[in-house]
Amino acid sequence: MGTIKIVGIVEPNRELAERYARLNNFPISMVYRTMEEMIEATKPEAVCAFGTIYDHLEVVEKAAPRGIHVMVEKPLAVSLDHAQRMQSLAKKHRIHLLTNYETTWxxxxxxxxxxxxxxxxxxxxxxxxxxxxxxxxxxxxxxxxxxxxxxxxxxxxxxxxxxxxxxxxxxxxxxxxxxxxxxxxxxxxxxxxxxxxxxxxxxxxxxxxxxxxxxxxxxxxxxxxxxxxxxxxxxxxxxxxxxxxxxxxxxxxxxxxxxxxxxxxNEAPMNDPFSYFAAVIRNEITLEPYDPSxxxxxxxxxxxxxxxxxxxxxxxxxxxxxx
Missing domain, CATH: 3.30.360.10 (Dihydrodipicolinate Reductase; domain 2)
Structure with missing residues (x-):
């Protein structure tokens, strides 16, 4: 893609992390057990939460106060209550909070x-x-x-x-x-x-x-x-x-x-979620009203x-x- 650099991965299941490191040929040193460890070590500009839907709220709770933008895999949250709390944090800390759907692309x-x-x-x-x-x-x-x-x-x-x-x-x-x-x-x-x-x-x-x-x-x-x-x-x-x-x-x-x-x-950056996320963060594009993301x-x-x-x-x- 050429638009983003992956600096860290959070996965507490070490066996799973090692399996995917071998499968995808990335160093296991990139994998951290907690978000706090990853954020402290890598200082990311943005995070993508593609784990359990229940965990989306916790990701925003830890990322938003640090000004880190978040993209989650669909749906936005596990419940309306979680979604409202995530929205409040995103607005308070002025971060982008996007949701990825395959059909968006x-x-x-x-x-x-x-x-x-x-x-x-x-x-x-x-x-x-x-x-x-x-x-x-x-x-x-x-x-x-x-x-x-x-x-x-x-x-x-x-x-x-x-x-x-x-x-x-x-x-x-x-x-x-x-x-x-x-x-x-x-x-x-x-x-x-x-x-x-x-x-x-x-x-x-x-x-x-x-x-x-x-x-x-x-x-x-x-x-x-x-x-x-x-x-x-x-x-x-x-x-x-x-x-x-x-x-x-x-x-x-x-x-x-x-x-x-x-x-x-679609032409970039409308062809994949990560290029799109990067373009939004860098103000290269502006979300249209009620954009799927x-x-x-x-x-x-x-x-x-x-x-x-x-x-x-x-x-x-x-x-x-x-x-």
Whole structure:
């Protein structure tokens, strides 16, 4: 990438650290047991927290007072309470606090937004977003990752948080921060033998004043997927995967004209999280309103996920208060 330098890694599990040092050919001397040791020894400008979601708050608590910028892997936090405390620290100490999603770097999602801004399919009326795979254990994640990913405390839930956050993040971006009127969610546990403590299938319904979204987050898809359908007044956009997008413009009752696009990767720094993080810190780019990585977007994501979890537990729609 050429835009960042890794100066230290925090990993208290020494066996795991040594295994990855051998696998990725980095010196074990770069690995520290605690954040305090790493910060004291390396004086980093920024940190990336890609461990358990529960640990995100602690990372911000230790980094923010020292003026160290933070990027976390999705979702922002394990709960709305943790998110609010992280937001308060970020604002108090004036640091950037970004959230990374794989789908942020999909050229198809940015092309879809470009078409929406050009009014190519009219105003949004319905969005369907599907994310997930056949399940963490079935795809063979390592035991250390599996332990916390399927733990309700460490991950905040199962598929509803792990993959529900993708759709909520994209919808918040598409709707430019509009808060849904209600959130309704249904969760299931279809693989109790693999995910005994958490849900592994979730459907989240977002009801806006003039639109709605269906977010299907699952560890039960037969194939991995991250795709989106955006229905407007005059057409529909299918973001089928990272590179393939189709747009259909309606003709008559059930006719349409379709255009297909095979997109190249985004240009730097919009092609990976680390280049993007560095560019934000150095003021080379400014976050657009409700950018998928932004704190304002992801605070709304946490508010919606909090409501979705409550809905799934109470079997009722949750009304959201406006800001």
């Amino acid at each position: 999909y050229p198809t999602n940015h092309k879809a937004m470009e078409f929406l801004r050009k009014d190519s399919i009219g105003a949004i009326r319905k969005v369907v977003i599907r994310d997930g795979h056949k399940g963490p254990k079935k795809i063979g994640v390592n035991k250390e990752f599996l332990e916390w990913l399927t733990d309700p405390k460490e991950n905040g839930g199962g598929a509803i948080t792990d993959f529900g956050c993708y759709g909520v993040n994209l919808m918040t971006w598409l709707m430019q921060g509009e808060i849904p009127l209600t959130v309704t969610a249904v969760t299931q546990q279809l693989q109790p033998e693999n995910n005994p403590k958490v849900d592994d299938d979730a459907t989240i319904l977002l009801n806006y004043a003039k639109a709605n979204a269906t977010i299907q987050a699952s560890w039960n898809w037969p194939i991995g997927r991250k795709d989106m359908e955006i229905y407007g007044l005059t057409g529909v956009i299918y973001a089928d995967n990272r590179h393939n997008l189709r747009m259909r413009i309606a003709e008559g009752y059930d006719g349409y004209q379709e255009r297909s696009y095979e997109l190249a990767e 932004s704190l304002e977007n992801n605070m709304i994501v946490m508010k919606i996920l909090d409501a979705a979890i409550k809905s799934s537990k109470t079997n009722r729609a949750i009304e959201l208060e406006k800001r």
